[in-house]
Every structure is written in C-alpha cells, then in structure tokens.
Amino acid sequence: MDHVDHLIEEVIAREGGFVDHPNDKGGPTRWGITQKVARRHGYMGDMDELPRSIAAAIYKRSYWHAPEFDQVERTAPKLAAELFDTGVNMGTDAAIAFLQRALNALNRNGRDFDDIAVDRKIGPATLRALEAFVRRRGSLAEDVLIKAIDALQGAHYVRLAESRPTQEAFLYGWLTNRIG
Secondary structure: OOHHHHHHHHHHHHHOOEEOOOOOOOOOEEOOEEHHHHHHOOOOOOHHHOOHHHHHHHHHHHHHHOOOHHHHHHHOHHHHHHHHHHHHHHOHHHHHHHHHHHHHHOOOOOOOOOOOOOOOOOOHHHHHHHHHHHHHHHHHHHHHHHHHHHHHHHHHHHHHHHHOHHHHHHHHHHHHHHOO
C-alpha cells in the first residue's frame, strides 16, 4: 500500500460513515466527502450510499495530487501527511497557506532562504524554501513545521468557534482529532 493510500484509509476511518449534522456547513457527508465535493467529481447518488472507493479516489486526486502534496512528500513525508489531513478538514488552500506562512516565519529574516508568496499553491519557490529549511534545520525540521501548522490550525478552530457559536459543537473533536 502506498503512503497516500495509507493516509486515505486513516482519514476514511476517522471520518466514519454518513453524517448530516444540522450545524455542519458541509451538509450530507460520507467518508468525510461532502455532497458538494462529491457532485463536483460526478457522483450524483445519495450521499449515504457514496462508495468508499469513490471517496478514496477523490481524496487521492483532489487532496493529494492536485495540491501537489506528493511533491512535498519527496522532501518531507511526515509534513506531507499533515498537509493532507489539514487539507481534508480545512481545504488544501488553507493547508498550503499555513505551510508558506510557517516557512516565512522560520527563515530567520531571510538569512536561510527568501520569503515566499503566500499564494496557496505548492510551486517551485515553496518547494525550494522547504528544501532549504530541511537542509538548514536537519532532522527536527519536519516536526517543527508540523507544530507550526498545528498551531495555526488550532488558532483557526478556536477563532471559528468564537465567531460562530454553532461551530462550538465541533471544536472538541477538531482539537482531539486534527491537532498533534
């Protein structure tokens, strides 16, 4: 089983089967795939019948290859796994922005590598910055980036619960299952 296939199985197990919580903006969801995402990928059936195989294919295509987390994996496999999980829960754009913000904040005022645009895309500049950070900081580099991403993600969840009281129903689960 590929690394990404293992990550997908973990997400599907964590997300569970069919849910349709009244406070969840995603609406009807199965295996963590919202109805909107399923429709965008051509699935028109009842969400409570979405096949696991279709969910897995959506995860691989849209949450691994499309945002280019497979490119991150070449340098930092644990970080790629974190970005994938964050992307599934918050959107891949948010996950990439967290990475880019963290890299900029950790470049020691440009001494280790130049700041990069927070453009929410994994491109050559982001990959070069990541490679430079890992080369400069060594074996702990991935763990530090994961902590930074977790911190940004956790702060986002708390702000979301504070600004939208209906989201408080999900805060405990987000912090339990998505951080750390």
